[in-house]
Amino acid sequence: MSTWETAKDNWRVVLLVFMLVLSSLFLFAPAFEPSGSEGPAAQETATNLQYGLELSGGSRIRAPLVGVTAEEVQFGGDDTAEVEREVAAELETGDSSDVIARFSTNTSGTVELVSENATQSDLRDALDAAGYEYETVRDGVTDETRQQTIEVLESKINAAGLSGGTVRTIGDGDFVLIEVPNDDLSEVRDLVNSRGTVQIAAYHQVQRNNTTEYVNTTVIRQEDFQTVGTAQQGGQGPGPHVPVSVRQSEAERVQDQFVETGVAGQGGTECTYSDDPQSTEPCILIIRDGSVVSSFGMDPSLAQSMRNGEWAQDPQFILVTGSFERAQQVSVDLRAGALPAGLALDEGTATAISAAQGEDFKRDSLIIGLLAVFTVAGVVFFRYGDPKVAAPMVVTAFSEVVVLLGFAAFIQYPLDLSVIAGFIAVIGTGVDDLVIIADEVMAEGDVNSRRVFRSRFRKAFWVVGAAAATTIVAMAPLASPWLSLGDLQGFAIFTILGVLVGVLITRPAYGDILRALLTDR
Incomplete structure (x- = not known):
């Protein structure tokens, strides 16, 4: 028989070898390294496998997200910004940033209340007081x-x-x-x-009811920033700060508000807000999530450029914070934006797992995996006592794990303890199926005829296929992305993949190997 005829006759074995070679490339070839391997948190490994938190630490x-949602709210011709203001005005906090209105149709939509400890009754009362009709109110937020x-x-x-x-x-x-x-x-x-809501406010005096009091006037919101730099230590300059620039469309307004509130006063301003907020010159306040992060005055040269209108041509300045940690917080919040909820x-x-503990888990997982392989090998050799039957069985079962590891490396699925448990389950169920095949083939003594071998193998494969289908059906709910089953999902996914690899690739290949070793004609 020619080489081509031999390969054609044993195409299932050729397919298994091809899958092993391909999996090895996914596991070890530099071309398949994770794309983020150059980052500071890159995992230095000999393979292209991506490890989850349990095996790498982190x-x-x-x-859950905070919020309640009213659906089919009739906006009555109001735009979403007006709806948010009207509903927020009926809340105790009165903060429109806690209300999100969205159109679903031309006249109706959803209204979400995303403040901490928000309840359905809070939203119902606010909508009723604001005069907006609605259909239902539920816990949770919208998909958007x-x-x-x-x-x-x-x-x-x-x-x-x-x-x-x-x-x-x-x-x-x-x-x-x-x-x-x-x-x-x-x-x-x-x-x-x-x-992570950041606002820049002018803190200044106003006359109300024949008395003088201090107020905050919001000048710059997050959406008004054009560019935000990274936090700077400052050195001998103004101290820790964040360089920013304002959108050109908002520059003139921002400039005028700083002048009108007195922050950009003649000769600049000196802020003593942190010492005595009731006897200070106008200040600039950085307000993060409703709390004042930092306060500072305005440099005379910056104030002069605002007063003569030059600043609006190049609207950039620095936000001075009290510490580098605060500067980092402000920079991250401004660059990333505020959380809707x-x-x-x-x-x-x-949960937190240290890097050392992750290394221990990784080592122990390898030991348990090897122990499972050697235990199965020992039992199989003891059961049959014939290397021609047992050795291919162990190699085939181990091949399934290699193929699964290659697949995990290719899709960059993070390996954790649940996935390792799935691999061990695959080894066990795989050997069970191979034992069924070997026992059925050798049930009536030695088999020399290929015709008899195929008949017995086909009968055994029906049993294996039925068992595989049962396993897949049982594991499918655990693998479902719609159920909150946490780590069980990885276990189920790789158990199902292992069963599919076994039925489609390794079990048929094992049959071809047995046929070649046990039959003469």
Whole structure:
């Protein structure tokens, strides 16, 4: 028989060898290294595998989004900004940033209340008082708000230099899962714990009812910034600060407001807000999530450029903060944007795994995997005592793990303990199927005829196929992205993949190997 005829007759074995070669390329070839391997949180490994938090160390936060939503709200010709102001005016906080209105049709839409501890009754009362009719009020936020929140969280993680972090929804979408490798839990918690709303306000005096009082006048909102630099230490200059520029379309307004409020006074202003807020010259306040982060006056040269109108031609300045940590917070919030809805961390879970503990898990997982392989090999050799039957069985079962590892490296699926458990389950179920095949083929003693071998193998394969279908059906709910089953999802996904690889590739290849070793004609 020629080489081509031999390969054609054993095409299932050729397919298995091809899959092993391809998987090896995915695992070890530099061309398939993770695209983010140059980042500060890159994982230095001998393979292209991506490890999850349990095997690399890091932080994981799982929490629901804060908010309640009214649906089919009749806007009555008002635009969304007006709806937000009207509803916010009926709330105790009166903050329009806690209300999100969106059009669904030309005349109606949704209204979300995303303030902390928001309840359905709060939103109902506000809508009733504002005169807006609605159909239903439910817990949770809209898909648009959920997606925007994920995008902002991803931007926050990237802007803070936390390379390798991921943000996604789990379950029915109400929970957000944040995973950041190689970083402290407190740092990640601080990053996502706040809405990140930053405003620049003028703190100045006004006359009301024949008395003088201080007020905050918002001058610059987050959307008014054109560019935001990274936090700077400052050296011998003004101290920790963030360089920023304002959109040209807003520059003249910002300039006029600073002049009108007295912040850009003749000769600049000296701010003593932190010492005595009731006896200070006009100040510039950086307000983050409703709290004053920093206060400072205006340099005489900057004030003069605003007074003569030159600043609006090149609208940039620096935001001085009290510390470099605050400068970093302001820079991240301005560059990433404000979260549409916050996270209810007290209703979720937060876990942290150290890098050393991750290395221990990785080593122990390797030991358990090898122990499973050798244990199975020992039992199989003891069961049959014939290397021609047992050796291909062990090699075939191990091949399934290699193919799965190659697939994980190709799609960059993060390996964690649940996935490792899936691999071990694949080894066990795979050998079970191979034992069924071997027992059926050798049930009536040695088999020399290929025709008899094919008949017995086909009978055994029906049993294997039925068992595989049962496993897939049983695991499908666990693998579903619509159920909030956490780590069980990875276990189910790779168990199903292992079963499919076995039925489509390795079991048929094992049959061809047995046929070649046990038959003469």
